[in-house]
Amino acid sequence: MGIDTPLAHETHRAVTQTGPMGVRKRGSALLVSTLLVLATGCSSDSGSGQPGASSTTSEPAGLDVTSTTVSFSDLSRTTDGGDGSGPVPGRELDTTIWYPTEGDGPFPLVVFSHGYKASPEDYAELIEFWAARGMVVAAPRFPLTATGTPEIRTDLPQQPGDVSFVLDQVLDLARTQGSEIEGLIDPERIAAAGHSAGGLTSALLVSDCCFDDRIDAVTVLASGPLDYLVPELGVEQPSAYVSPGVPMLFVHGGADDAIPVEQAQVLYQYAPNGKAFVLAPFATHSDPYGDPADDSWQVIAGSSAGFLEWALQVDSDGLTQMRSAVEADGAASFLDDELP
Secondary structure, three states: OOOOOOOOOOEOOEEEOOOOOEOOOOOOOOOEOOEEEEEEEEOOOOOOOOOOOEEOOOOOOOOOEEEEEEEEEEEEEEEEOOOOOOEEEEEEEEEEEEEEOOOOOOEEEEEEEOOOOEOHHHHHHHHHHHHOOOOEEEEEOOOOOEOOOOOOHHHHHHHHHHHHHHHHHHHHHHOOOOOOOOOOEEEEEEEEEEEOHHHHHHHHOOEOOOOOOOOOEEEEEOOOOHHHHOHHHOOOOOOOEOOOOOOEEEEEEOOOOOOOHHHHHHHHHHOOOOEEEEEEOOOOOOHHHOOOOOOOHHHHHHHHHHHHHHHOOOOOOHHHHHHHHHHHHHOOEEEEEOOO
8 A cells, every 4th residue: 555745735637538527626635636537437237227337236125226337547646566667657446336226316425445455346245235225335446455456555545545536536427417327426425435454545534644525424444543554654643633523433343353453443543523433243354344144244234334324314313223233133332432
């Protein structure tokens, strides 16, 4: 996961697509200049009959869900070539977007960040679970920490910028006539969520280093602070959360042998009021977040979905559902709950 100093800087985002160009206003830490977007859809046929969309499973008692994959290129920044020859121009961010094919839109948007040596598809079941409850979920594949990439974990501090860039493009795509997600996204309801390295990526988006003022809620799954996840950087975890009004949910496994619970609690202590920490005692680091057959999957899926439904104004009873999921069958407990 690589580093750019400072982590937040003025960014000229060049991308192309058939559709309107725009300028984004970001928080003071992220300034955006002229934006020209190149977005190319690459998707397969779906059972929904929408050309160019790949079908996914739908959730019982939820909305039918499908997905499409779009390629975004951030030409304003560089990517470590991974062979010692130095950086190469651009950051390529193939992004899979899961969205409901029915229901009353526009829907809120969740940008999901995968973990180190993982890919968005590894979390498809969890993402579909959220989308079936009335959310659009966009999940970029990071250029240096995904499966099959050079796997340079010091690139992690670049990833909040990737998420903000992808957010720009997905919102533009939703405004583009004829796109598969035209009119489906409410730009006033946006959350960041992620697992492991992606969980920290999401938390950094409301920290002083990488603040994006469009983020209304954050879900952090099985993560920890920067100095633990990437000690070779020699950089301490940014401790200032610059937007105290953003609610945050942390979920961690008691059997996580990659990131101990104590490290998750370090990251949690930096979060402002309006937060909760769910401990699933038997959950390991990866399986419960991608495999519905895992014993801890249901409590993780149910609690995270309830939180997002509440925070993004999908369901006013979302927090009740979150707490019910945690308390059911003793599968998990709250180490802390400061949510309303």
